[in-house]
Amino acid sequence: MSTVKLTIDNRQVEVKVGATILEAARSVGIKIPTLCAWTEINHTPGACRVCMTEVEGQRGLIAACVFPVSDGMVVHTNTEKVRMARKMVVELLLANHPQECNYCVRNGNCELQKVAEFVGLKEVRFDYTQFPKEGMIDHSSPSIVRDSRKCIECHRCVAVCEQIQTVSVLTPAHRGSKVKVVPAFDLPLIESNCIACGQCILACPVGALYEKDDVDLVWKALQDPTKHVIVQEAPAIRAALGEEFDMPPGSLVTGKMIAALRRLGFDKVFDTNFTADLTIIEEGNELLKRVKEGGTLPMITSCSPGWIKFCEHFYPDLLDHLSTCKSPQQMFGALAKTYYAELSGIDPKDIVSVSIMPCTAKKFEAQRPEMNSSGFRDVDYVLTTRELGRMIKEGGIDFVNLPDEDYDAPMGEYTGAGTIFGATGGVMEAALRTVYAVVTGKDLPSLDITPVRGLEGVKEATVKVGPLGDVKIAVAHGLGNARKLMDKIREGKADYAFIEIMCCPGGCIAGGGEPIPTNNEIRVLRSAALYKDDGKVQKKRQSHENESVKKLYDKFLKEPLGHKSHQLLHTHYEKRGTEVPHKKNA
Amino acid sequence: MTMDETEILKEFSPEQIVKLNEIIKKHKGKPGGLIPVLEEAQVSLEYLPMSVQKKIARELNLPLSRVYGVVTFYSFFTMTPRGKYTVRVCLGTACYVRGGKAISETVEKELGINEGETTPDRMFTLETIRCLGACGLGPVVVVNEDVHGRVKSSKVREILSQYK
Numbered sequence: 001m002s003t004v005k006l007t008i009d010n011r012q013v014e015v016k017v018g019a020t021i022l023e024a025a026r027s028v029g030i031k032i033p034t035l036c037a038w039t040e041i042n043h044t045p046g047a048c049r050v051c052m053t054e055v056e057g058q059r060g061l062i063a064a065c066v067f068p069v070s071d072g073m074v075v076h077t078n079t080e081k082v083r084m085a086r087k088m089v090v091e092l093l094l095a096n097h098p099q100e101c102n103y104c105v106r107n108g109n110c111e112l113q114k115v116a117e118f119v120g121l122k123e124v125r126f127d128y129t130q131f132p133k134e135g136m137i138d139h140s141s142p143s144i145v146r147d148s149r150k151c152i153e154c155h156r157c158v159a160v161c162e163q164i165q166t167v168s169v170l171t172p173a174h175r176g177s178k179v180k181v182v183p184a185f186d187l188p189l190i191e192s193n194c195i196a197c198g199q200c201i202l203a204c205p206v207g208a209l210y211e212k213d214d215v216d217l218v219w220k221a222l223q224d225p226t227k228h229v230i231v232q233e234a235p236a237i238r239a240a241l242g243e244e245f246d247m248p249p250g251s252l253v254t255g256k257m258i259a260a261l262r263r264l265g266f267d268k269v270f271d272t273n274f275t276a277d278l279t280i281i282e283e284g285n286e287l288l289k290r291v292k293e294g295g296t297l298p299m300i301t302s303c304s305p306g307w308i309k310f311c312e313h314f315y316p317d318l319l320d321h322l323s324t325c326k327s328p329q330q331m332f333g334a335l336a337k338t339y340y341a342e343l344s345g346i347d348p349k350d351i352v353s354v355s356i357m358p359c360t361a362k363k364f365e366a367q368r369p370e371m372n373s374s375g376f377r378d379v380d381y382v383l384t385t386r387e388l389g390r391m392i393k394e395g396g397i398d399f400v401n402l403p404d405e406d407y408d409a410p411m412g413e414y415t416g417a418g419t420i421f422g423a424t425g426g427v428m429e430a431a432l433r434t435v436y437a438v439v440t441g442k443d444l445p446s447l448d449i450t451p452v453r454g455l456e457g458v459k460e461a462t463v464k465v466g467p468l469g470d471v472k473i474a475v476a477h478g479l480g481n482a483r484k485l486m487d488k489i490r491e492g493k494a495d496y497a498f499i500e501i502m503c504c505p506g507g508c509i510a511g512g513g514e515p516i517p518t519n520n521e522i523r524v525l526r527s528a529a530l531y532k533d534d535g536k537v538q539k540k541r542q543s544h545e546n547e548s549v550k551k552l553y554d555k556f557l558k559e560p561l562g563h564k565s566h567q568l569l570h571t572h573y574e575k576r577g578t579e580v581p582h583k584k585n586a
Numbered sequence: 587m588t589m590d591e592t593e594i595l596k597e598f599s600p601e602q603i604v605k606l607n608e609i610i611k612k613h614k615g616k617p618g619g620l621i622p623v624l625e626e627a628q629v630s631l632e633y634l635p636m637s638v639q640k641k642i643a644r645e646l647n648l649p650l651s652r653v654y655g656v657v658t659f660y661s662f663f664t665m666t667p668r669g670k671y672t673v674r675v676c677l678g679t680a681c682y683v684r685g686g687k688a689i690s691e692t693v694e695k696e697l698g699i700n701e702g703e704t705t706p707d708r709m710f711t712l713e714t715i716r717c718l719g720a721c722g723l724g725p726v727v728v729v730n731e732d733v734h735g736r737v738k739s740s741k742v743r744e745i746l747s748q749y750k
Binding site: 172182578580 | 640654659661
């Protein structure tokens with residue numbers, strides 16, 4: 001590999017040809033502030049100008065994030081000229097930014113604040129303009145709020161929406177001082193093809209995109225003595241919630257999370273992993289049924305509501321491939337107000353069912369009109385990991401020093417198979433463990449199916465399943481990768497039996513509701529925490545070994561894919577298509 | 587027929603739609619085809635409403651958001667119909683100090699529309715601009731290619747009546 005030698009701040013640096021000044025500087029630990037650059041997805045528009053450096057022989061200042069290095073180049077990153085220019089850039093950005101930091105959702109975790117601190121900004125010499133909210137804040141989506149007043153035009157949200165998720169809802173529109181990031185025709189998000197994944201929120205350096213906050217509604221339910229409030233938490237929460245309290249990424253905080261939820265006042269702390277195990281039983285049997293009876297194959301997982309909405313918009317012709325299983329969140333919701341209500345003798349109208357999800361699309365899913373199979377809204381409120389973090393802080397709970405507590409019975413029992421749902425490939429791995437056991441009557445020779453793990457975009461494997469022979473499977477995460485598999489199906493070239501698709505890159509551990517920052521390094525650590533729970537913490541690692549799930553079938557559901565299951569645990573999908581505007585919630 | 591094609595038929599003649607199809611066909615599949623398509627469509631249809639943008643996005647296989655982004659970026663493209671005559675009132679510094687603002691308000695009153703709008707009979711579109719380089723003639727009003735210099739508010743009606 002050919003390299004280039006240059007000097008940065010009097011230090012000799014050697015980097016590969018084509019590297020930018022920013023990459024070269026970072027390689028030797030020289031920090032240059034950035035805002036619009038998001039190098040992990042190759043988004044370096046050079047727009048914000050906070051990364052300016054001085055390059056000898058070049059006229060003017062140079063944006064380090066886009067300028068390629070060359071042999072003998074001499075770069076200065078902290079001269080008077082550079083420092084003054086950066087200060088001015090940040091000063092102008094702030095002069096056009098609402099001064100609402102104290103009560104902004106990103107206060108303390110805002111890249112603009114950090115850059116202002118980096119450049120040593122001490123004052124903004126311009127009178128702050130008023131920033132009227134009228135017409136500038138889009139509250140239409142049940143998942144995502146857009147506050148255009150705070151947007152700094154870095155276009156990172158546009159990049160992730162278009163390049164990674166290939167949904168392409170957001171675009172910069174208009175010109176000059178009127179420029180604004182919007183869906184086509186300035187439509188509200190709910191009328192666009194937005195799939196509510198929330199990856200744009202993870203991309204946003206400031207508070208211009210954030211989750212719809214339902215914390216107050218949950219507080220209200222908790223303080224209502226007539227309500228019995230129960231809670232479920234997705235697998236990915238236990239691998240990430242610690243980060244909201246400055247614990248290192250990858251800390252597995254299951255016990256502390258349960259303790260915190262009890263202290264907040266939840267009457268019962270249950271687990272989405274319980275219904276993840278249940279999903280495996282239903283979905284595994286559905287797959288076997290399709291194989292035996294010649295149903296539509298490949299069958300595709302249906303746990304990820306962002307993926308579901310994406311499929312409804314962009315592949316409405318392939319909806320029959322989706323498993324009819326509801327997501328674990330919705331299975332839990334339907335059982336909470338039927339099975340659990342019966343067991344506990346509580347009137348379902350008095351049960352408030354809350355879920356903690358790594359996901360903004362789950363908020364959308366919970367309010368889909370068909371998600372009322374208990375006769376009530378099955379899941380009343382959905383909070384993201386970040387909202388739960390804020391709630392615990394507001395509740396005055398010292399999270400880091402909490403003792404470990406255990407789940408309540410019966411909807412708190414889970415196996416390692418349920419926990420790995422949170423990482424890409426996890427549902428596939430969990431399903432194969434059970435399908436293998438159901439078909440062969442034996443356990444898989446090794447319960448670790450490593451080819452489906454990891455961050456590669458599309459993963460394929462072939463597993464020998466007794467009399468079924470070779471079963472070809474595929475796993476994709478991130479919708480750009482999902483498209484590759486879907487196009488293959490459309491062309492009739494997909495010979496898989498079973499496909500797992502997760503909307504967000506990395507799976508739920510990097511969902512749009514997870515702590516910020518979320519990047520590849522953190523994705524790996526959070527996934528490792530879940531595989532640790534599966535491999536080291538949980539004694540049982542196969543969904544069909546979950547005693548509470550067995551009891552649920554004995555006492556209530558009777559059999560997988562049976563009448564009750566059909567009523568409560570399975571669903572149907574809607575052909576939405578790509579026409580916009582869409583009617584609200586339609 | 588898709589929903590937006592029905593929408594297009596409400597606003598344009600079958601001949602115009604044939605023309606639009608030809609324009610799209612000519613540039614389809616070529617890199618950078620979007621702007622030429624929009625440019626020729628703007629000339630031929632005179633404006634690019636939602637239905638036309640949807641058709642172009644679908645047929646060029648581009649995100650609708652990108653088409654909208656480009657349409658709103660360039661002032662050459664409009665989403666609403668334009669009038670037969672475009673009245674441009676200069677509000678550059680020289681014209682402004684010589685009463686350009688009053689002229690623009692008088693035109694608004696005479697035509698019954700605001701800046702950027704078109705009269706219901708599609709005769710006039712009103713725009714303001716910043717300096718035509720004819721400061722010596724200020725305040726200046728341009729109607730299509732005709733330049734009217736040293737305009738007084740009292741003369742506005744007379745000028746407009748030449749085009750009615």
